[in-house]
Amino acid sequence: MTADTMQTFGFPPGYFIIRSIASNRLLDVTNDDVEDGTEIVLWPEKDSSLVESRRSPEANNQVFFIDPSGALCARSSGHAIDIEDDRLVLRHRRPVSLPFPNKYSHPLPRFFYDTKSGEITVQFEYDPTYPPTPQATGAWRNKTYVLASIPMRKPRTxxxxxxxxxxxxxxxxxxxxxxxxxxxxxxxxxRSDIDIGEDEVVEEERGEEAEVDDSPEDIRKVRMLALVDKEISDKTLGEKARNRRRWQVAPLRTVNARTGA
Known part of the structure; x- marks a missing residue:
């Protein structure tokens, strides 16, 4: 691994977009908000050009960058991305508050992109559930944290x-x-009466029907999966489930690739 790769944690340097292979939607800051806790979702592509000078500023909420610490950041606000209850959210940098770390104040997670598998993993310095008292087992350290898109069914008629x-x-x-x-x-x-949302289905128990993604809604959700044994999980994945964990990261260019202008 080269020094340049380590500094960008697998992501390209500069600005880039992140596309879900499963849904063909881009990672998107909801309503281009800047408030703390704004959810990061998947939304249809707003601008297909990868040339900076040709892109609309209104599409900046679908553009991200990785900072030197490994924090994934939104271009439109400059704020980092945090994990809150397995959701991706905007997070302002916060002062230290005791007892440290806690849900309000903690080190930001690091994001890593594997160009071969297409997976984006998340690394934490502390237990991401930030329990009131430290857990002695440290079981969270043995889990692999992976980003995945969540399918959405069309409403019943x-x-x-x-x-x-x-x-x-x-x-x-x-x-x-x-x-x-x-x-x-x-x-x-x-389709039973049990009130379980798409993002609450345990990945290992998600059957073929639960992989159907036919909702006419533009939005899709993103969740962080905590895998106890990723190697075993990978062996049991179907193609649809595997694609939900795959992402295409495309860098923005300052010049046109064909003309150089």
């Missing part, structure tokens, strides 16, 4: 509900005579 009702009405009587299996389908399990 009246037609969906009616179709499910009719299917249940026909299947239930038949099951009394052993003519139909009462076992729920993956779709029924996924």
């Amino acid at each position: 009246i037609i969906d509900d009616a179709s499910e009702f009719l299917t249940s009405a026909v299947t239930a009587p038949l099951s009394l005579f052993g003519l139909a299996s009462p076992k729920p389908t993956p779709e029924e399990v996924y």
Whole structure:
């Protein structure tokens, strides 16, 4: 690893955009806000040009850079990116407050980009849950923290509900005579009344149905996954799940690649 690579932690020097392979959306500061705690999400690309002079300033909230300490920063505000309850958020630098570290005041996480795997990992100096009292086990140190996009299903419609009702009405009587299996389908399990959001599904338990990403909404969420055994997790991943952990980082150029102007 060269000195230049170490200084940028795998990211290109200067400004760059970060694209989710799974959703083809860019990392984006919500509403171009500058307030502390503003969530970083995925949003459709605002400007396709990678040449600085051709880009709209309104697209700067989709541009990031890595500082010398390894902190990922938003260009539009200059603030760093922190992890709060597994979400990416803007974070102002804060003064030390005791007991240190705590949720309010702590060292910013470092971000690393692996150009081969396309994964972005996060490294912490302290337990990212910042418990009131230090944990003796230090189990958090053995986890691998990886960024992933979260799929979003389209809302259920009246037609969906009616179709499910009719299917249940026909299947239930038949099951009394052993003519139909009462076992729920993956779709029924996924669409059950249990109020679990897409970003709350345990990665290892996310089935094929939960990988469907067909919502018409522009926004998608980003979450940090805490993997107890990344090697085993990688072996069990399907292609869709793997792509949700893959990112394309593209640097912005000061000149046109073809003309040099």
